[in-house]
Amino acid sequence: MTENGLYENDLEKQQHVHAIQILTEGVRISVEEVYQLYEGVLREYKREAKIKIFLPILVAKRVRELLEKNRTTS
Numbered sequence: 001m002t003e004n005g006l007y008e009n010d011l012e013k014q015q016h017v018h019a020i021q022i023l024t025e026g027v028r029i030s031v032e033e034v035y036q037l038y039e040g041v042l043r044e045y046k047r048e049a050k051i052k053i054f055l056p057i058l059v060a061k062r063v064r065e066l067l068e069k070n071r072t073t074s
Helices: 010-024 031-048 052-073
Strands: none
Touching: 010 031, 010 052, 031 052
16 A cells, blocks of 8 residues: 555556646645545545545546535635
8 A cells, every 4th residue: 555545556646646637627725625635535436445446537537526516606
């Protein structure tokens, strides 16, 4: 496991970091805020996930929904 225990290995971490980088394009919040939101959703989803290969896609979709919801309520 990597330093924060969230990622099983470096490859998995790279996949999630890539998803986070894509999410940060065109948003008006800091990269750090996107990271925090993403990792929070990832922690939730990892608890129930049976097939973890799809997590970057599913987590990114949920984070995008949350960011859009936040943007429309602001």
